[in-house]
Amino acid sequence: MDAALLPNRFHNWFASRGWAPRAHQLQLIDHLEQGHSTLLIAPTGAGKTLAGFLPSLVELERKGKRKPGQAGRGIHTLYISPLKALAVDIARNLEAPVAEMGLPIKLETRTGDTPSHKRQRQKLNPPDILLTTPEQIALLLSDPLSARLFGSLETVILDELHALVTSKRGDLLSLGLARLRRLSPGLRTVGLSATVAEPEDLQAYLVDQADPKRRNLSHVVKVSGGAQPDISILDSEERLPWSGHSSRYAIPDIYQMIKAHSVSLLFVNTRSQAEMVFQELWRINEDTLPIALHHGSLDVGQRRKVEAAMASGGLRAVVATSSLDMGIDWGDIDLVINIGAPKGASRLAQRIGRANHRMDDPSKAILIPSNRFEVLECQAALAASKRGEQDTPPLRKGALDVLAQHLLGLACADPLDAVAVFDEIRSSETYRQLDWETFERVLDFVATGGYALKSYEQYAKLRKSKDGLWRISHPKIAQQYRLNVGTIVEAPKLKVRLVRSKANGRRTPVGRGGRILGEIEEYFIDQMTPGDTFLFGGEIVRFEGIRETEAYVSRSNSENPMIPSYMGGKFPLSTYLAEGVRAMLADPPSWKELPHQVRDWLEIQREKSVLPAKDGLLVETFPRSNKHYMVCYPFEGRLAHQTLGMLLTKRLERMGARPMGFVANDYALSIWGLGDLSLLFSSGKIPLERLFEQDILGDDLDAWLAESSLMKRTFRNCAVIAGLIERRHPGKEKSGRQVTVSTDLIYDVLRAHEPDHILLKATWNDAAEGLLDISRLGELLTRIQGRITHTGLEHVSPLAVPILLEIGKEPVYGEAMDSLLEETAEELVLEAME
């Protein structure tokens, strides 16, 4: 590669550090110089971020310093990251070389935390390089100044692209990119990504898809390899739990590992796991090693402190959730401990990549399965890692609620020409299949709600003027838009404030002071009564009460806190790993790799029942304390199992089996009821093939969706993103807990009166793709046709124990609400009469 691509200043800088520019860094400069958008795929530690910025730094160096009085030149380079913290971190890292080389470059960050006067100033006097997030891009694009701001934009760098594109934020960003391309037609994009299953998806995401027939792809630079990571699975002497996700049994082992390494990063899947592991480690932390906690519910200041301590080498270990999954530079981590199931091979690879940022040394990682099934899953992930295989999800189809939000934003910036905007939107990879009719309906939705009954014309938010352009009807609309921007709809939260306890008989009112520990979901606090204790921010606290939008807590020394069951952070098992687990179960010789406890467990299963076949479905039935249980093992992930459970329960009810409820995890599904399922299945009264027939995804699904709370939650998110209802803003509600207008009711009315409404369509698309995992369920039903094995048992089988243990811990689902009410009411009558 031609080293002349780099100006002298850069060569000297590299040399002064004892470095040399890497081949892929030069390649990237070359591609961009020729005007090509490029995807850079590289493992961590390959100098990916610097590679992304180098072309811009070089160009800006050549441009030279802006003279005093010279007109502002607009933003040259946008850097977009999925995390605020990452943008801030990258800016800090970039300031060093810019200062050391004496480059005439002004770089700034812009996030939700940037003070408003600075944001205002940035619009009028923009920096050369702006580091920001997708939401900020949307906000800037809705500003009438956007054309000036981005008119001379040369480069957009998209960091952690593989993570960005998997969510609605990726949809929003792809629409933003399409607009940026229109404002600055020569624009080049740089995508920085970890290894993915389908790089072409990302290459297409980066460029204009003007030609509907041919998929346009960006250039690609791949940095191969890095050293093969050194991964092992914990082989503990302790008894392996049957179920649960606490990994408590492994805490002493984990502590020893932390002691034996200089800096460890502990990844867990949920915030409650993080709290638990942190607490347990400190319980046995005799050497008082500096161990910290980092998760998304903690106060920002607290998180920044942990990040700073980590970067300066002051910590020995951090327990973290996916809030730390990405990009941030952590210095010299020499061990990654993954606690719980990895859930996906690529996910695991990215986490392990956090260790040892020098790409030529192998990263070291240890997997800690928290129960027996997770041992199998860890084993499958390990095998995938050895083969270097990936299971990142395919590219999303752009969501319609996000489109609605974007259209309103565009209209706030400039009068909107529907035809031109339609073409612009279709030039983005995620929306290239959008048809005109759907587009028109979304636009109509933005303007007047999109109802067949045209009664809101007089209140329209957008109006078409004589010149054919759509304009917002009032400046207030732009204000409303700005408050609603973004695709992350969070469960309502309360701030958690530490106060003095009013326990111990003290009658003084709870003081106002005390610091904020972080935020917690409202529904969790709602379950509690004053005096209850829970883990938060690594401390055991006592719930004192709610005042306005804050939950007051005090320090407590209770031994048995209730543990918060935080939402989110629960990813379903990837299809790829599921296949691996099924293959392993069906192949006893492969069990020699497994810990002996797991081997024994499977041996006993083989003796007492049968093993699930690789492509079939095992259905076990057995009686237990006056109820009859059915357990099946599809291994298709919790979401697909929940949907299946819902549908099977409905069907069993119709077939007279009197089901009462079900519970699902990543591996299995259990339904129980009053009817003798063993007899019903074996006598052929309920043929299993009929029960699992594919038509279950037809009418039954529709019937269930009518009442499903999952669907209502999805609708709520869509309604907020699309701007049908206003986002709740913490602190701005009157009481924060007041009933305004319930989206559940809107959903019911809409379903009854306009089932084809565009927002219901958006909801259905979302649910089918995400919450219900319908495509995966469809594949399962096809796969198992003619391959269903039923085994009637006297007792619960070894394999069924884990799922049965989840009853009572996981939410149990079921329909037949009226019959439940009836049962409860009748039981009350009995109570009263006897």
Added chain:
Amino acid sequence: MSALTSHLRKYTAAPVCHDIQINGQLVGLHDSGVLWWPDEATLVVADLHLEKGSSYARRGIMLPPYDTGVTLEKLAGVIDAFDPARVICLGDSFHDPDGSDRLPAPYRAMLTTLQLGREWIWVTGNHDPVAPVRLCGETVDDVSIGPLTFRHEPIEGVGAADAVGEICGHLHPAARVRRFGRSIRRACFVTDGARLVLPAFGALTGGLNVTDEAYALVFKRRKFSVFMLGNDRLFPFTASRLVGD
């Protein structure tokens, strides 16, 4: 066949109600959320919140424009079934003071038809403190008939003497019960025998859980019963069995 049956049922007199006594008067609670007072042939309905959709649309929040239609259809069904001599709307009949003015012509005609041949009383509420325009009926702040008093907002004060026999709305009561890890939330009637709060009848009206502080001003804590609305029947529970949201 089934169509015929439902057609027949529509004309069968006296729908089944759950009978209770309030201040010594026998009244029936119906699973649609209305109160039927047989001695006076009076039907009572609370919190219709008509034109809530358009009220929000004025502020740029485009709720479905079907709420008024849904509510009136449901009301027409109930009036058909009971054929009352008197109808009392317990306040918040319109979502805002201009609501009755915005009422689209077909709905105005429909409402007027429902009012034909019967006495109609609009009790004022906090959302609609004024008389509706271009509609029949008498507008009052509250009204006493025999031992019962009808007003929108319950008088504050547990066990207040002037609250005995009070029938009101305003709170949009809803209750939740939990069982086998599942929970069910429904709109409900709330009563302690002395007074009664009706559930909100309107299509886009939410519910406020009866465990909320607001109810402590009306009923003694845990000393009341609720009747949750089910399909074709009501489900009674005592307050001790209920949980918060």
